[in-house]
Structures are given as C-alpha cells and as structure tokens.
Amino acid sequence: MDSLERMIQEQIEARGVRTPAVLEAIRKVPRDRFVPPELRTEAYEDWPLPIGCGQTISQPYMVAVMTEAVLPTGARSILEIGTGSGYQTAILAKLIPQVYTIERLPELLHGAQRTLIELEINNVHFKTGDGTLGWQTHAPFDRILIAAAAPGLPRKLLLGQLSEDGVAVVPVSDDAVGGWQTLYRVRKVNGELQREDLGGCRFVPLIGEEGYQSGDARRSEGR
Numbered sequence: 605m606d607s608l609e610r611m612i613q614e615q616i617e618a619r620g621v622r623t624p625a626v627l628e629a630i631r632k633v634p635r636d637r638f639v640p641p642e643l644r645t646e647a648y649e650d651w652p653l654p655i656g657c658g659q660t661i662s663q664p665y666m667v668a669v670m671t672e673a674v675l676p677t678g679a680r681s682i683l684e685i686g687t688g689s690g691y692q693t694a695i696l697a698k699l700i701p702q703v704y705t706i707e708r709l710p711e712l713l714h715g716a717q718r719t720l721i722e723l724e725i726n727n728v729h730f731k732t733g734d735g736t737l738g739w740q741t742h743a744p745f746d747r748i749l750i751a752a753a754a755p756g757l758p759r760k761l762l763l764g765q766l767s768e769d770g771v772a773v774v775p776v777s778d779d780a781v782g783g784w785q786t787l788y789r790v791r792k793v794n795g796e797l798q799r800e801d802l803g804g805c806r807f808v809p810l811i812g813e814e815g816y817q818s819g820d821a822r823r824s825e826g827r
C-alpha cells in the first residue's frame with residue numbers, strides 16, 4: 605500500500621469519513637505537491653504542516669471532514685476562504701464544477717495557483733483579499749467552506765452570499781483568544797442560519813472584517 609492509500613485508510617476511513625466520492629477525490633490529489641520540498645516525507649502523515657507565512661496545510665483528516673460536511677451533491681459552486689497551499693481547493697475542484705477561493709496572503713495564493721496549474725486543475729478562480737467579505741460578483745454560492753477559525757459565525761457573509769438551502773462549514777472559536785474551536789455545519793433555510801456541531805477542531809485564525817483583527821493566537825491545526 606502506498607502512503608496516500610495508507611493515509612486514506614488509516615487516518616480518514618478508519619475515523620468515519622466513508623463517503624465514496626470524497627475518498628475518491630482525496631485519492632486523486634497528491635498531497636506531497638502542496639507541502640514545501642523539505643517536508644515531502646511528512647506529506648501523508650496525520651498532522652498539519654507549515655507552508656510559510658506562519659500558515660499551515662490542514663491535517664488530512666480535517667480536510668476530509670470538511671469536504672464531507674459540505675457534501676457536494678448537486679452543488680454547482682463553492683466559495684473557499686483560506687486557500688493556503690491549495691490542497692483543500694484541489695479536492696473541492698474534483699467534486700464541484702466551479703470553485704472560488706480567496707486567500708489574504710498573496711504569496712500563498714500564487715503558490716497554490718501554480719500548483720493547481722501544474723496539476724491541470726482548471727475549474728478554480730483565485731482572488732487575494734479578505735474572504736470574509738465574500739466574492740459578490742459570483743454570489744450566491746451553493747457551498748461556503750471557511751478554513752480558518754472565526755470569532756463567531758460570519759453572519760453577514762453567510763446570509764448575504766450563501767444560496768437558500770446552501771451549506772457552509774466554519775470553525776468557530778470557543779473562547780476569546782487561542783484554545784479550542786468547534787466546527788459547525790451551517791444551513792441557510794428560509795433566510796435563517798441553522799447550525800450543527802460537528803466537534804472540536806483547531807485552526808489558524810480568520811483575519812478580516814468578520815474575523816479577528818490580527819493573527820496573534822493559534823498556529824497548529826487538527827483534532
């Protein structure tokens with residue numbers, strides 16, 4: 605068994621993410637292409653890894669959980685906030701026709717863009733900026749995935765740019781600074797947001813208008 609297959613079986617399937625389409629999408633994306641060359645030997649390990657600029661590529665299991673949480677049946681578009689290395693973006697692009705991704709740090713966005721072009725993934729639209737403001741010209745989105753921890757539900761973004769009956773996934777901090785967070789799946793039903801607790805998680809902070817003012821707290825990620 606190669607390291608990708610072992611990652612899928614031991615870290616993802618064994619912990620309960622079993623949706624075939626999600627596993628198939630993960631199987632198609634070489635995670636070693638999204639980490640710095642000196643960390644390639646750790647690319648399929650069970651933890652997040654630094655990708656520069658103080659940011660991380662998410663733990664493989666967390667990427668799987670978030671992908672399953674926004675289960676793409678019927679979804680035509682997704683807004684991803686926090687492109688990072690582009691690994692989660694690439695998996696979403698295998699499942700959803702149009703992927704819109706926003707990263708606040710241009711260096712990371714350009715790196716992710718390069719990797720996706722090399723992998724011939726062509727259904728992704730990239731933007732640098734504060735993702736909490738969304739991407740009005742392409743809204744509403746059937747799905748929104750936020751890959752950094754918000755201080756509370758970003759209600760303006762979700763009410764303004766998520767489709768009716770759309771689904772979002774967002775980590776929200778349990779306390780003011782640092783510490784653990786809860787991953788929520790949010791549905792927009794009749795113009796109201798309904799949230800469901802998917803368990804504890806740990807992400808870097810979401811920085812922006814509906815996020816934190818500065819990136820002081822967490823650096824690690826996972827569950």
Ligand code: SAM
Binds near residue numbers: 659825
């Ligand atoms: N899922 C990504 C991957 O697979 O590599 C990792 C995402 S990383 C944990 C979170 C990213 O969110 C960081 O790259 C950070 O710069 C970005 N970020 C934080 N606040 C943001 C905001 N308001 N808008 C866009 N990106 C933001």
